[in-house]
Amino acid sequence: MEYKNYHFELTEQGVAVVLMDRHDEAMNTLGEEFVRELAIVVDRLEQPDVKAVVIGSAKKDFLAGADIKMFTDMEADETAVEALQALHEIYDRIEALHQVADKPVVAAITGACLGGGLELALTASMRICTDTAQLGQPEVQLGLIPGAGGTQRLPALVGIQNGLQMIVTGRPVRPYKAKKMGLVDEIVPTEKLLDIARKRAVEAIGTQQSKDGIRSKLRVAAIKDMALEGNPAGRKMLFKKATEMMVAETGGNYPAPRRAIEAIQIGIDHGRAAGVAAEIRFFAELVETPESAALRSIFFASQELKRDTGIDSHVDPLDVDTVAVLGGGLMGGGIAAVSAINAGVNVRIKEIDDAGVGRGLAYVDRVVSKRAKRRRMSEFEVDQIMNRVTGSTTWDGFERTDLVIEAVFEDLDLKRSIVKDVEAVVSKDTIFASNTSTLPITEIAKASNRPDKVVGMHYFSPVEKMPLLEVITTEKTSDETTATAVAFGKRQGKTVIVVNDGTGFYTSRVLGPYTNEAGFLLAEGASVEDIDSAMKSWGFPIGPLLLGDEVGIDVGAHISEIFLDAFGDRMKGPDMMAALVADDRKGRKNGRGFYIYDKGERKGVDDSVYGVLGLGAPKGMARSEIQERLSMAFLNEAALCLEEGILRSARDGDIGAVFGLGYPPFRGGPFWTIDTMGADVVVNKLDALAAKHGKRFTPAQILRDHAESGERFRT
Template structure:
């Protein structure tokens, strides 16, 4: 027997003395919690309470995941204070669920995120499938928020304070087996057995036959139970947050406040505190920017040209270095066959071994089985020839950044490929149009600019020329989406988008050093601004030789035409054998054995290459203005020149490709929040004091004059 609520989000079935509540939000890919769904939850729970034949219930989903969480779009539409009433209603609903005399069990398969996990925490028990897609998280911190339905006080009591903080402060995913180990779920079963197992646990709970085993280690339990020693945990967490965020993100501090409060107050008081802090964060500028990034990122993880994309069963990768190996790793895990070619057998063997080690880490955490890992690795076929490349649907070339080498590889490859095979070049600066000049079918040539390390960096910059066919763009996008990348499509030009806006940023840092700026101060100032690393550390990490190579030719000539003042410091250092961190010879000092950066140590030998170095001192704000504004202005030029289709792509590219501070929203949203006039006035002053490289882009001036915004 089944009955449905008004809009069929919840379907109720009776299984003997257990009521099964199926969640299936109409017209949506995921279940979400909102004002409407809260009302239906309460209605169904009241039906269960009133039914004398029922002793327990199970909450389960008909979708591929349990629940995605709250409907953030609806929260954004609320006026200050409105979210408070909504959250209070949600807390009341979950208190009813938690206090029910008829225990409810959450049956979890797939993603159980945010409000979805908080609903499950209010249940009397949790059974999860041991499938690799099953994961639990409280990701609100990534949106500049905190869990708003009891997560800050229910999770610590279930899994311990330290486990809870590691989940809430990072927003990380907890997969099925680690969730069982820490006590976040009570039982794991194969997916087909999920409902039966949940019903069985519900009956045990109703009969008083289930007793939960607390899995918090004894030492942690002792540390967390005493208010004095517990204070040490919060003190250390606060220090860690300050180091990681430089105080730019308010959410982690509010989370710590909520968790600490919840441990020493009643459930009702903790709920009131959590609601108050959630409402404060929702109105913050940081949350506004982070939520907009979240929506933009989700949009760019879909392929708007999917109907034009051609199937990709086999993908060839040319070059088994760090980039080629990374591209192969993220592609093979979605079921695609890989042809990995290199001139050297040892490089191929090492690349395949490294991919296997990554898979074995997943086996160790039980994210996949060993049989899964073996199936995946057997799809990586290594070769020193072009044998079998006629099967490839897409080729991604990841060889050295040299136009002559790329031309040679392209000509060799085309001789063995089908005419409908896409040829993609992984290059950070060489114009795709120039690379395509060596092709007999330039319409199939495209750029796919990955960022290092490929498995960790979320962005993929797809570069199209005037001749690139739409189906080729669509196919490259589909490859990127399946690799789990956030994809932006940009037009070809010197440095495309990301490298083009990074180049003046790095160049300005070098010019600042030439004027006398302290490299360590520059790094600290830009970390305070919100970048993950400063420009000097970045140069050393990327490689002085790589930076010098990229800056030569097209990019340097392009900027010089606009009156830029180019520093030749990287070229001189590269010629002298300075490569940065990789050979322990950079602007900073490194431990010879470990390669770790020595804190607060500048390599004076590198600074000696700066000719006629000045002695000027700078404030942090002067450094921040010069470095941030020159990058922002170049981003506007890219939009003005048609390299970017829209500001959203520029913001996502800068945030996920270059580490532009997420809480500032990206170059375009930052300009909007500061005001175009403010940006233009600052740049006009810098142009007057320093030179024409700070001349604001015409588009920026136009917006300032009209009082308009990019969004």
């Protein structure tokens, strides 16, 4: 029989080899047609001539989970329940092949084995993977829980602790960790995967393993701490601790991790049937929550950006094989690292002295060494990468550079002088990119003889960890330059948004009113703890005052001056903040800021800061007022950036805020938040704040327009 999404082969030994190959997508995902046909494939596997089964993939990835678009159609309780019950039935039948019919089932895993893909692999009696495989249950990142048995089969296989860790965090595991915890039996080279899987399937025919599979062999490994997991009191303590850690990490803002813990606990305490029923019920409930809708909107937006070239024309990007990075500090070293490691290009770090070059090279070496320690790369790969990175205090070799990225201090004259120096030694085709976070690229490009080759590439610290790249274009930046910057950013592993030029662009500018308002709140009697804890509770990873310490209070003061010059009184913060700079408070980097630091470790609020600011003891302020004023300042500035054409779309504004600034993912980004609240509600709140606190809260006209029309920013 011919299948649209599967290849089927029956060997002479009776081993059915099923390779998943979704015909309408580059990656295998669980779409409706794919699932329906899987049921037909299982019909064939249940025939008596099949003695064993190998399930693999004809693509580079095994199965990356559900087609997320399906969830939009599931936003009704009954629909979700029916779809999940149908999938459960199919997976149960696959499990029954070895549990009931004594037919070994081997999952041959390569690449992404995530969500419903891992749940499929869990139905097998044996799992073999390549050293490039990635196994996980990432559903919580979409505001959901595993819906095809993952909350029951995974903890039963790897132990409660490991199961909770994987499901509640959503973080995937690599092959060696997966083998250690008992999730996979064997790790093999990619080119030998199917051959070894067939061999293991044949060996298991007629053995006890075909029935009990890995569960009997690895019972000891699956239960890491028998004393804790093997008795009711220990399990109760384990689930209590997991819940406490989850609340501490998420602030209780995400319902899915809590439901995941509950589903696992129900299954452990009351049996698998009860656990499965809870899993299906909770999944159907979660798919309708605003948190899941917001998280899914981020997923779809990020997928769209993977296909977005950053331009409206069809110009191809230039090839980039050699990159120069000017500056070997934290930003320069990070840019060099992702260029060499992820993009695979030759990198030359230029600094003013040998010590600076050494710092840049050492930074790359630290990033590479960490990955090698975690078995993300071999020693041979480490050597290859480090051989691609060189340093210099001169301009030697720059004539062969395709892209130059400067990461020096935020000084316009300095950056202009660098433009001239670079253009004197590179070819006419070389692109010059500035990593400035605030200075207009147009002003920097005034020093260029080739302004069409000048672009902004704003990275976020630490570069090797932060996912966003903000590409900034001027009126003179060519489409070819823009497309090249975007394409190279993607090669570096970044999610890339393209914005138009202007002081602070989008991500830096939107923080201006937000951090200023924190200063006003402080002046009115709110404490440092009040302000930072309120916004952490609202969903940000850290509050605005701690953010000031992390960025550097001196850096923030410099940026404030730039914003004041560009935007006038609307960006003017309280005058008292200058006193912090006068008192030599730079934040974490010199151990003196809003908080106290001991050898770089934050100890608590520095109460002397109130005296430095000329304030008395804090009087306190309602958390709701703090959250409203700070969030409204952020939302309004985001809207102004869209109104003025800095942002190309509301989608980019949401991704930029979430991926670059830590905006709460469960709120979907500022524009998704506005849509959720209603633009009319936002305008009313801003008008009330403006009446009480001044014109800085005057609503953007685009907000008034949407309030009147009822139109959403995101569709």
